[in-house]
Amino acid sequence: MAVRIAPEQIRDLEASASAAHERDLDALRVRLANRGVDAESVISEVQRFSVAAPSWALGTGGTRFGRFPRGGEPRTTEEKLDDIAALHALTGANATVSLHVPWDDPDDPDALRAYADDIGIGFDAMNSNTFQDNPSTTGSGVSYKFGSLAHSDPDVRKRALEHNRAVIDLGVELGSTALTVWLADGTNHPGQANFRRQFERVAEGLRELHDALPPEWELLVEHKPYEPAFYSTVNADWGSSLLLAQSAGDRARCLVDLGHHLPNANIEQVVSRLAMVGRLGGFHFNDSKYGDDDLTVGSIHPYQFFLIVCELVEHGRGAMPPVRYMIDASHNLKDPIEDLVQATDQIQCTIAQALLVDRAALREGQDANDPALAEEVLHDAFRSDVRPVVAEARRRNGAALAPLTTFRRIGYRAAVTTARGDDAVSTGL
Ligand code: RM4
Ligand code: MN
Ligand code: MN
Numbered sequence: 001m002a003v004r005i006a007p008e009q010i011r012d013l014e015a016s017a018s019a020a021h022e023r024d025l026d027a028l029r030v031r032l033a034n035r036g037v038d039a040e041s042v043i044s045e046v047q048r049f050s051v052a053a054p055s056w057a058l059g060t061g062g063t064r065f066g067r068f069p070r071g072g073e074p075r076t077t078e079e080k081l082d083d084i085a086a087l088h089a090l091t092g093a094n095a096t097v098s099l100h101v102p103w104d105d106p107d108d109p110d111a112l113r114a115y116a117d118d119i120g121i122g123f124d125a126m127n128s129n130t131f132q133d134n135p136s137t138t139g140s141g142v143s144y145k146f147g148s149l150a151h152s153d154p155d156v157r158k159r160a161l162e163h164n165r166a167v168i169d170l171g172v173e174l175g176s177t178a179l180t181v182w183l184a185d186g187t188n189h190p191g192q193a194n195f196r197r198q199f200e201r202v203a204e205g206l207r208e209l210h211d212a213l214p215p216e217w218e219l220l221v222e223h224k225p226y227e228p229a230f231y232s233t234v235n236a237d238w239g240s241s242l243l244l245a246q247s248a249g250d251r252a253r254c255l256v257d258l259g260h261h262l263p264n265a266n267i268e269q270v271v272s273r274l275a276m277v278g279r280l281g282g283f284h285f286n287d288s289k290y291g292d293d294d295l296t297v298g299s300i301h302p303y304q305f306f307l308i309v310c311e312l313v314e315h316g317r318g319a320m321p322p323v324r325y326m327i328d329a330s331h332n333l334k335d336p337i338e339d340l341v342q343a344t345d346q347i348q349c350t351i352a353q354a355l356l357v358d359r360a361a362l363r364e365g366q367d368a369n370d371p372a373l374a375e376e377v378l379h380d381a382f383r384s385d386v387r388p389v390v391a392e393a394r395r396r397n398g399a400a401l402a403p404l405t406t407f408r409r410i411g412y413r414a415a416v417t418t419a420r421g422d423d424a425v426s427t428g429l
Contacts, residue, residue: 002082003415004119005089007398013409014401021401024388032356032389035380039389042355045319046348046393051285052096052124052326053084053340055104059426061294061330068332072417073426077104078115079416080426085119086412087337091344092397096124098180098326101167102136103129103427109173116174124178125220125282125324126171130160131184131228149205150185150198150234157205164209172214178324179213180255180282181206182222186229186236198234203247210249219252220281220324221245224260227292237261238270245279253281257328258297258308259288268307275315284328285347294330296339298346305346306382309354318359320351330429335413341403348393352386 029039058080059073074080081097088094097116106112116123130148138144138159146152148160168179185202187193210219223241226233235241238254245252254274261267274280285297287305298305315321327343358377365374391401400406417424 001419002079003086003412003419004082005086005410005412007089009410010089010398010400010406013406017401021388021391021395025392028386028388035356035358037356042352042386042389043393043396045355046352046390047092047397049320049348049351050093050095050325051344051347052098052324053087053094054098054100054127054326054328055080055084056100056426056428057327057329057331057340058083058336059428060336061332061429063332066332069423069425070335070413071422071424072413072420073336073424074416075420075424075426077106077112079420080104081112081116081119081121083337083416084121086407087340087344088121088399090341090400090403090407091348092394092399093344093348094340095120096122098124098127099170099174099176100127100129100428101163101170102134105136106170109170113174123171123174123176124326125180125218126167126174126176126178127180127182128164128167130163131182144184147183147185147193147198147234149183149202150193151201152193152197157201161205161208165212168209168212168214168217171217177216178218178220178282179209180220180222181209182224182255182257183235184228184233186226186233187231188229189231192231195232199240199244202234203244206244206248206252210252213251217251218281218324219245219248220255221248221252222255222257222260222282222284224257224292225262238274242274242277242279245281253279253323255282255284255324256280257284257286257292258305259284259286259292259294259328261288263290267304268311271308271311272314275311275321280315280321280323282324282326284326285343286327286329294328296329296331296334296346297327297343298350302346302350303382306350306353307378309347309350310357310378313351313354313357314359318355337412338404338407341407345390345403348390349386352390352393353381353384356381356384356386 241254287300
């Protein structure tokens with residue numbers, strides 16, 4: 001039996017917190033009004049925002065040194081959807097899932113779609129896995145050990161294209177409208193492959209995929225500088241990604257994963273550039289200290305994350321632009337649902353802060369060559385405690401004022417552990 005979280009259950013559990021919330025909200029309303037900001041406009045913009053949950057982040061992640069599953073992990077794609085429905089009930093902002101194939105490989109896509117519909121979850125971008133050998137994608141005699149779309153062997157490239165096409169077909173059945181392609185292709189050893197030939201093969205493969213897209217579909221290309229390829233990656237950075245998207249066609253765009261940049265990269269500027277040329281297609285939210293750490297978004301570099309969201313709001317002329325948002329995290333210590341709750345809350349709070357930026361004053365500071373003034377405008381927004389408007393947005397969406405506390409009080413993890421067993425382990429990283 002699936003465990004469901006109902007809005008009434010949340011309301012009852014949080015009833016005693018309501019009066020304090022109202023007081024905090026009223027105080028913030030006044031503070032914002034004094035700055036010429038209508039709290040209602042911030043609340044409704046936060047209410048409108050939704051970010052996809054990745055199907056592979058609902059199990060405990062591992063490192064190459066070990067994995068410590070906590071039990072009660074979802075065993076099937078349906079159970080992953082159950083967890084996302086629980087998450088969405090608490091945050092009001094995770095109405096979609098992004099599947100990764102063949103980690104998710106439904107036998108009956110129609111039934112899966114009906115199941116998802118029933119619990120109010122939709123399908124965001126599909127992800128194809130051509131970084132691991134898998135009998136259903138590689139068959140016998142073909143391996144991704146030396147790459148997929150960049151491989152020197154045309155048979156491997158063909159197999160990788162077929163897999164991507166199959167993922168599109170599955171996505172069509174589920175009601176998705178995008179394919180995200182992240183490739184592990186690259187090299188570990190100088191001289192191992194020719195940079196240009198590898199790139200040209202990938203460009204050709206992506207052109208073919210673009211041409212195979214159904215109407216309304218988008219192709220998203222995701223860059224990453226290293227791992228698992230440790231000397232060179234074919235789609236290593238936003239420049240390579242932009243070249244690939246441009247050569248693939250009009251409906252190809254770049255996806256920015258926040259952990260896929262070399263240390264100290266100015267990610268907000270990357271976002272601005274891609275948006276400027278109409279090729280910003282999506283985001284994978286996470287944070288990073290050293291590499292692709294898949295840590296909780298905003299947990300390491302909150303100010304940088306704020307500046308990135310400011311670029312988004314700038315691009316959306318005062319609102320979050322319609323690109324595809326997903327949380328791409330993986331944890332070996334935290335409860336995966338708790339992390340997704342925290343990540344979503346962090347994104348909601350940062351959006352609210354970015355909406356407080358006085359964009360006219362910022363522009364004045366910029367045009368007057370007054371960096372101190374411009375910076376004050378940003379700090380004024382970044383240092384604001386916006387939690388009451390975010391809590392209110394969640395409450396109006398039928399979700400929780402305090403999602404993490406309420407998640408724990410509901411006892412969801414214990415309930416699913418009983419239902420699924422304490423040795424239930426999920427597919428994924
Ligand atoms: C990669 C990348 C992709 C994700 C895989 C699992 O580093 O972030 O988006 O699909 O990990
Ligand atoms: Mn990613
Ligand atoms: Mn990654």
